[in-house]
Amino acid sequence: MHIIRPSDLSDDQLDHLLREAEHWLEHNRGADKRVDRLAGRSIVLAFFENSTRTLLSFDMAAQRLGAMVTTLPAGQSSLAKGETLIDTALTIDAMQVDALVMRHPEPGAPDTVAETIRAAVVNAGDGTGEHPTQGLLDVATIHHHFGRVDGLKVAICGDIRHSRVASSTHALLERLGADVTLAGPAALMPEGHDGADGIDDAVAGADVVMMLRIQRERLAADLGDAPGEYLARYGLTEKRFATAAPGAVIMHPGPMNRGVEILGELADSEHSLITAQVEMGVAMRMAVLDLAINEPAAVTS
Numbered sequence: 218m219h220i221i222r223p224s225d226l227s228d229d230q231l232d233h234l235l236r237e238a239e240h241w242l243e244h245n246r247g248a249d250k251r252v253d254r255l256a257g258r259s260i261v262l263a264f265f266e267n268s269t270r271t272l273l274s275f276d277m278a279a280q281r282l283g284a285m286v287t288t289l290p291a292g293q294s295s296l297a298k299g300e301t302l303i304d305t306a307l308t309i310d311a312m313q314v315d316a317l318v319m320r321h322p323e324p325g326a327p328d329t330v331a332e333t334i335r336a337a338v339v340n341a342g343d344g345t346g347e348h349p350t351q352g353l354l355d356v357a358t359i360h361h362h363f364g365r366v367d368g369l370k371v372a373i374c375g376d377i378r379h380s381r382v383a384s385s386t387h388a389l390l391e392r393l394g395a396d397v398t399l400a401g402p403a404a405l406m407p408e409g410h411d412g413a414d415g416i417d418d419a420v421a422g423a424d425v426v427m428m429l430r431i432q433r434e435r436l437a438a439d440l441g442d443a444p445g446e447y448l449a450r451y452g453l454t455e456k457r458f459a460t461a462a463p464g465a466v467i468m469h470p471g472p473m474n475r476g477v478e479i480l481g482e483l484a485d486s487e488h489s490l491i492t493a494q495v496e497m498g499v500a501m502r503m504a505v506l507d508l509a510i511n512e513p514a515a516v517t518s
């Protein structure tokens with residue numbers, strides 16, 4: 218099955234992924250990380266936009282499940298000679314791969330590819346569109362820490378307008394019963410959103426504070442903020458975090474801009490789940506690849 222956005226998953230599949238991710242999280246802490254769940258299967262990773270966490274964790278997830286993994290060096294591919302994305306995808310599909318994990322700067326690119334090829338397409342981020350596996354790992358990290366998502370107050374703060382993480386994580390959090398508030402500078406909020414500039418209100422009493430970086434690569438014009446100004450006005454400072462709920466946690470999908478959207482000391486503090494998100498990323502992507510390739514046999518609700 219293709220996994221391009223959270224709505225591609227049924228409630229049973231979502232529950233299944235959360236359970237499986239917990240299983241793989243424990244499994245990955247053991248010495249022997251390899252199993253045969255995807256033995257003999259072939260997976261291609263095609264990232265047409267930069268990545269550290271998502272690319273590495275999909276690679277590790279596939280290898281730990283016993284699959285054969287091939288990474289397309291996107292910068293050296295024949296796209297540079299004028300080949301289209303669809304012809305590139307058809308070429309990969311003709312090699313009898315079982316899944317294509319793709320990241321692309323154009324929103325909707327994975328939908329176009331999924332309509333064209335036989336292999337399962339897993340969206341690893343499409344421009345300002347969706348990042349379903351980031352959303353899944355975020356809710357799994359929250360569930361692992363609190364034992365629930367339902368009823369938690371979550372503040373997602375920063376560049377909401379350009380963030381595919383905000384889209385996917387927000388959708389999954391609301392689906393699981395969290396109370397989500399979005400906040401950020403007016404220029405970085407979605408059109409018509411009335412939560413602009415409300416970072417202080419969003420963080421006050423929150424159980425989870427998720428900070429997002431400014432996606433300067435997607436901004437038409439510079440924000441014009443001086444160094445330190447963004448942190449003071451919109452970032453996570455000690456003073457702001459002190460207003461969150463007792464036991465509140467800090468999250469960030471990465472990559473972080475320390476001293477811009479988040480104070481570095483808070484990112485490294487005992488309140489931070491940022492490295493826990495990374496660890497969950499491998500576990501969740503194991504669950505996702507298994508579902509995408511083995512579905513529906515993989516789902517036992």
Ligand code: CP
Binds near residue numbers: 267270272351470471
């Ligand atoms: N969170 C995330 O997608 O990180 P990368 O861009 O490093 O993959």
